[in-house]
Amino acid sequence: MSDSNGNLLIVDDNKVNRLLLSRGVELLGHRAAVAENGKIAMEMLRAGAYDLLLLDIEMPEMDGFEVLEALKNDADLRDIPVIVTSSVEGLDNIVRCIELGADDYIPKPVNKVLLKARVHSCLEKKRLHDEQKRLLRRFTTVEVARDLQDSGFAIGGRRITASVLFCDIRDFTSISENMTPEATIELLNTYYTLMFEAVTSHGGIVSLMVGDGLMALFGAPQPIENSAQSAILAAHEMLNMTAMLNEERAVMEEPELKVGFGIATGKVVAGYAGTDDRATYTCVGKTVNLAARLEAHTKVAGHPILFDQETMEGLLDPDGCTPIPPVQFKGFSEKLQVFGM
Structure with a gap:
């Protein structure tokens, strides 16, 4: 995976937002899949391989906070970087997102220049992290690698x-x-x-x-x-x-x-x-x-x-x-x- 061909999942209950974000991501050279709420997103994350998650907060069935909590508690998904894209205001909400594991926060409406920079940064972090895991598993077993990940x-x-x-x-x-x-x-x-x-x-x-x-x-x-x-x-x-x-x-x-x-x-x-x-x-x-x-x-x-x-x-x-x-x-x-x- 490189920053030029990331596989992104966009999670937003607003169809217009999904379409605009998808178009913006694809114009940057990435692939985009969409989910209309957190529950569908978690099903897609467990079934596929994604390099970055663009996550809304206010959604039915399973909101963005619940998705972040679920990712944090899933050893197989916790390393996927997350950029929260939300109109929810207030420092407390931003802090809560970061504490739950979000890598970044972009307010709506999403600025295209800012989106490009944040996506590039998160994909580069994901690439480096994947390389570390690959090297770790080359010189240790999967079980030892998992033990290191879980216990330190x-x-x-x-x-x-x-x-x-x-x-x-x-x-x-x-x-x-x-x-x-x-x-x-x-x-x-x-x-x-x-x-x-x-x-x-x-x-x-x-x-x-x-x-x-x-x-x-x-x-x-x-x-x-x-x-x-x-x-x-x-x-x-x-x-x-x-x-x-x-x-x-x-x-x-x-x-x-x-x-x-x-x-x-x-x-x-x-x-x-x-x-x-x-x-x-x-x-x-x-x-x-x-x-x-x-x-x-x-x-x-x-x-x-x-x-x-x-x-x-x-x-x-x-x-x-x-x-x-x-x-x-x-x-x-x-x-x-x-x-x-």
């Missing part, structure tokens, strides 16, 4: 119950020894594309990538109904996707990829770690350490997926879970019951 950024964490999944490609170092750096990166990009899809499709987020390994969280930053079940389903999908990838690799006579998964469920401290200049969303705690130990233990346990007692208790259908002899993991005082799939 602050170094620190909170204690929650979640499921942690670790995944790793077996013997990747030896596989990559005979590959060019470009081919190695291409393989990792392909692998991560598949793994990310499996994780996100089951409500999780990938919080860490190190070489050929990754850590995924289920239940943070946003809670989900059954984090253990979601993590197990994601691991199965990741395993199946790897099998399909191996079919393609076999045709090209490339070595098979083998993966291992460790899943643990319990209390973690999740939040933003780092500094005000550079931080990441992650989690720490014994549950995280256990998931990492379980993933490493798949190399000797004979199961590609290992998980703890708490994860097993969260499964809707525990059939297929195979208990293996209790394991004494480093950093844990007692042997722990482990299950495999």
